[in-house]
Amino acid sequence: MKxxxxxxxxxVTIDTVRFYERRGVLPEPGRRPSGFREYPASTVERIRMARMLQNLGFTLDEIIEMLHAHDTGTATCDSEQWRLEGALDRIDAKIAELRRTRRLISTTIKECRTGHCRFAGQLEGDRPLSRTESDGRGHR
Structure with a gap:
C-alpha cells in the first residue's frame, strides 16, 4: 500500500503516518524500485491501535513500548497491567482537576449573581466589581 x-x-494524515514511522510506532516500510514506500496492510491496524491507545490516555512513548512488547511476543495481561493502572491514575487525576475547575466556575457564577465579579477585580488589579459599578453583567 502507498x-x-x-x-x-x-x-489520519500522511504527515501522521510519517511521524509514526519516525517515532518508531511503525516499522520502516520497504521501498518500491521507484523509491515509494510500500506499507503492508497491517500498518492500518497498527495505526488504529496506536490511536486507540492514545485515546485511552497512553503517551506516545508508552505506546511504542507496548507495540514493541507485542512485536517481540513478551506482552501479556500481567506484564502490561501496570501500564493500564498508570493510565487510569492519570485519568483520575484529570477528573479531579476538572471537578476543582467546575467548582471554581460554579462559585464564580454564584458570586457574579450576587453582584461580585471575582475576575474583573483581579484583572484590574483591585477589588471585584459590584453590579452598580458595571453594566449589570460584571462589565464596566
Missing amino acids: IGQVASEAD
Whole structure:
C-alpha cells in the first residue's frame, strides 16, 4: 500500500503516518524500485491501535513500548497491567482537576449573581466589581 492509501484507510494524515514511522510506532516500510514506500496492510491496524491507545490516555512513548512488547511476543495481561493502572491514575487525576475547575466556575457564577465579579477585580488589579459599578453583567 502507498502512504496515501494507508493514511486514508487509517483516517489520519500522511504527515501522521510519517511521524509514526519516525517515532518508531511503525516499522520502516520497504521501498518500491521507484523509491515509494510500500506499507503492508497491517500498518492500518497498527495505526488504529496506536490511536486507540492514545485515546485511552497512553503517551506516545508508552505506546511504542507496548507495540514493541507485542512485536517481540513478551506482552501479556500481567506484564502490561501496570501500564493500564498508570493510565487510569492519570485519568483520575484529570477528573479531579476538572471537578476543582467546575467548582471554581460554579462559585464564580454564584458570586457574579450576587453582584461580585471575582475576575474583573483581579484583572484590574483591585477589588471585584459590584453590579452598580458595571453594566449589570460584571462589565464596566
